[in-house]
Amino acid sequence: MIHLEQVRKSYRQGEREVLACAVERLDIARGEQVALVGRSGTGKTTLLHILAGILRPDQGTVEVVGRRLDRLSEAARDRHRGRHIGMVYQTFNLLQPFTALENVLLGALFGRGAGGDAPQRAEALLAKVGLGERMHHRPSELSVGQVQRVAICRALINDPELVLMDEPLGNQDRATGSQVLGDLLQMAADSGKTVVMVTHDPDSATRMQRTVDLAELRPAAAVGGAR
Amino acid sequence: MRLGSISLRNLRIRLVATVLTTTSIVVATALYAGILTMAEQTERRYKGSIGGYQAVVGPKDASQLELVLNTIFNVGEAPGRLPLSVCTELRSGKLLGRRSQVRHAVPQARGDSVSRFNFPVVATLDEMFTKYEWNKAPLPFAAGAPFAHSYDDLLQLANQLAAHETARRTGATEVPPRPLIRPEWRQCVVGSRVARALELSLGSTITPVHGKMGEFGYHEHPEAACAVVGILAPTNSPLDTTIFLPLGLHYLIDGHEAGVFLVQIPPGKNPDDAKHLPVDAARLALTAVLVDPKDHFGARILRMEYADKEAQVAWPQDVVPKFLKQIGNAADALAVIAWLVLLVAAVSITVAIYNTMNERRREIAIMRSLGARRAQILGIVVGEAALISALGAVLGVVLCHGAAFACRALVEDLTGVYLDWTAVAWWELWLVLGVTAIGAVAGLLPAIKGSRTEVADNLSLNY
Numbered sequence: 001m002i003h004l005e006q007v008r009k010s011y012r013q014g015e016r017e018v019l020a021c022a023v024e025r026l027d028i029a030r031g032e033q034v035a036l037v038g039r040s041g042t043g044k045t046t047l048l049h050i051l052a053g054i055l056r057p058d059q060g061t062v063e064v065v066g067r068r069l070d071r072l073s074e075a076a077r078d079r080h081r082g083r084h085i086g087m088v089y090q091t092f093n094l095l096q097p098f099t100a101l102e103n104v105l106l107g108a109l110f111g112r113g114a115g116g117d118a119p120q121r122a123e124a125l126l127a128k129v130g131l132g133e134r135m136h137h138r139p140s141e142l143s144v145g146q147v148q149r150v151a152i153c154r155a156l157i158n159d160p161e162l163v164l165m166d167e168p169l170g171n172q173d174r175a176t177g178s179q180v181l182g183d184l185l186q187m188a189a190d191s192g193k194t195v196v197m198v199t200h201d202p203d204s205a206t207r208m209q210r211t212v213d214l215a216e217l218r219p220a221a222a223v224g225g226a227r
Numbered sequence: 228m229r230l231g232s233i234s235l236r237n238l239r240i241r242l243v244a245t246v247l248t249t250t251s252i253v254v255a256t257a258l259y260a261g262i263l264t265m266a267e268q269t270e271r272r273y274k275g276s277i278g279g280y281q282a283v284v285g286p287k288d289a290s291q292l293e294l295v296l297n298t299i300f301n302v303g304e305a306p307g308r309l310p311l312s313v314c315t316e317l318r319s320g321k322l323l324g325r326r327s328q329v330r331h332a333v334p335q336a337r338g339d340s341v342s343r344f345n346f347p348v349v350a351t352l353d354e355m356f357t358k359y360e361w362n363k364a365p366l367p368f369a370a371g372a373p374f375a376h377s378y379d380d381l382l383q384l385a386n387q388l389a390a391h392e393t394a395r396r397t398g399a400t401e402v403p404p405r406p407l408i409r410p411e412w413r414q415c416v417v418g419s420r421v422a423r424a425l426e427l428s429l430g431s432t433i434t435p436v437h438g439k440m441g442e443f444g445y446h447e448h449p450e451a452a453c454a455v456v457g458i459l460a461p462t463n464s465p466l467d468t469t470i471f472l473p474l475g476l477h478y479l480i481d482g483h484e485a486g487v488f489l490v491q492i493p494p495g496k497n498p499d500d501a502k503h504l505p506v507d508a509a510r511l512a513l514t515a516v517l518v519d520p521k522d523h524f525g526a527r528i529l530r531m532e533y534a535d536k537e538a539q540v541a542w543p544q545d546v547v548p549k550f551l552k553q554i555g556n557a558a559d560a561l562a563v564i565a566w567l568v569l570l571v572a573a574v575s576i577t578v579a580i581y582n583t584m585n586e587r588r589r590e591i592a593i594m595r596s597l598g599a600r601r602a603q604i605l606g607i608v609v610g611e612a613a614l615i616s617a618l619g620a621v622l623g624v625v626l627c628h629g630a631a632f633a634c635r636a637l638v639e640d641l642t643g644v645y646l647d648w649t650a651v652a653w654w655e656l657w658l659v660l661g662v663t664a665i666g667a668v669a670g671l672l673p674a675i676k677g678s679r680t681e682v683a684d685n686l687s688l689n690y
């Protein structure tokens with residue numbers, strides 16, 4: 001499902017080049033649930049963006065859901081992301097002017113398309129996470145836990161093979177977040193989805209099948225800060 | 228959900244900016260549409276009047292444009308008068324010493340109007356309806372038929388009136404009686420808009436008035452009340468607003484006595500003495516004669532050789548294009564202004580949307596993270612500009628029609644052009660599409676800026 005080799009991504013900061021992420025090798029199998037952990041600055045979010053195709057590495061091989069993202073154009077990576085990858089962010093990143101249902105449909109619009117049975121699928125997903133009565137509410141009218149569930153529904157609307165999560169519990173109380181995370185992992189497991197979660201939270205990490213410390217993936221020669 | 232619904236939602240979020248920007252587009256489009264409407268309907272009005280005549284013979288002291296506008300298009304007041312003898316000479320076919328240069332010549336006299344709508348009254352002969360044409364066919368009647376009033380009737384009346392007036396003015400002991408209005412002259416034919424506005428049908432009675440209601444000198448002529456015997460079909464021409472009376476009735480209206488004849492003041496006489504001078508039947512006063520030369524040769528003779536110390540020939544086919552060209556030039560100048568207003572409106576779209584791009588970086592980054600391509604972001608933003616423009620353009624065209632409805636009476640009074648506010652032209656569709664396209668182009672700059680939004684950098688922004 002995921003194969004990374006000799007991946008390196010740096011940023012320029014004035015005259016200085018800052019290494020943001022370096023991965024010697026990383027393989028994740030289909031259906032696996034993996035936690036990416038590491039100290040701040042080890043490049044967890046950068047790696048997640050590379051896996052999503054939002055960023056292209058300066059060098060190395062990035063193969064995700066059967067495509068070499070390092071060789072694809074930006075538009076092709078966007079299309080690939082929309083169809084095969086679902087993403088959940090720490091801040092959930094819902095669009096405020098749109099209702100819960102519309103936010104979920106946005107995921108469909110830029111993925112496999114918002115026509116056909118997409119509205120029914122979106123409604124079914126929201127109902128499944130307990131938001132059947134709240135689907136026409138805007139994010140500002142929902143609790144943090146409900147917003148998180150909408151974000152998860154949006155990530156799953158295209159039935160992606162891969163779900164990427166960036167600190168999905170970072171903005172809420174542990175009990176609620178933990179329950180929602182549990183639900184998501186169960187849904188992913190039921191449909192054989194691969195889940196990669198960046199987290200600082202050891203408890204969340206232990207709920208995944210495998211934990212990968214980014215510091216351990218770095219080549220010995222890699223130096224410099226990251227974000 | 229579609230990209231268009233995202234554009235629409237973005238416009239609703241920034242409602243005030245959207246309304247202001249749309250308003251500027253509405254104004255620009257309405258201005259441009261109004262100019263085009265006015266120019267088009269003016270041209271249609273002035274090109275599509277009655278046919279069956281080629282020339283207007285009228286008083287010499289008027290400008291040719293005045294003469295044509297008043298005689299053919301009911302604009303302004305009659306610019307002067309000419310004697311009946313001019314018409315008689317034209318009709319005789321011997322005016323230039325040759326025969327048959329003129330197919331027909333129909334006299335007109337104007338001066339009164341009817342009702343608060345100021346529909347002009349044209350006194351003429353029944354030939355007006357038999358000799359002249361609309362769209363190469365006799366003038367169309369929606370109901371009824373023309374009144375009966377021949378040139379011989381007119382000559383007979385002129386002689387009787389002249390005898391009466393001469394005796395009266397010169398203080399003769401025996402004054403022949405003033406001719407009475409014949410019952411068959413108490414008839415009129417009205418245009419379609421007159422009939423509609425005054426709710427006239429066959430047999431209805433109308434009373435001519437002199438002057439404008441509420442103004443000094445305004446009075447009715449109940450003695451000249453006449454029955455409607457014919458209603459013309461709609462032609463969107465000056466015919467629609469005209470009331471045609473028999474000339475005989477016109478000359479016998481009370482108070483017209485003083486001006487019925489043109490009196491030549493002999494040398495040494497004071498103009499005040501005119502009312503005591505004898506009058507000549509041949510100098511019965513007309514305001515114009517519509518003339519149709521028999522052939523090209525006749526037209527050429529009339530154009531090159533016609534000379535009368537009191538009359539001149541005006542050729543509508545020469546005068547009207549010059550007039551329309553002047554209007555066209557003015558319309559072109561106004562159109563340039565309208566385009567400039569539209570340009571400013573387009574720039575305002577650019578500025579309004581461009582200014583939102585910074586605050587929309589996160590929203591765009593989120594959509595990109597969901598798989599939106601740069602082209603889709605471009606489409607959303609351009610769509611917003613196009614939606615504003617399309618809405619503004621449609622409202623602008625609607626406003627133009629509304630303004631035409633509201634101002635049609637005023638415009639008709641001032642220019643003689645009846646604005647048909649219900650007429651929808653193909654160019655309106657092109658105008659809407661054109662303005663939409665201009666708006667879309669105006670949205671390109673902010674759209675490009677939006678599509679270049681860095682995804683990774685902006686996803687973590689918190690507002």
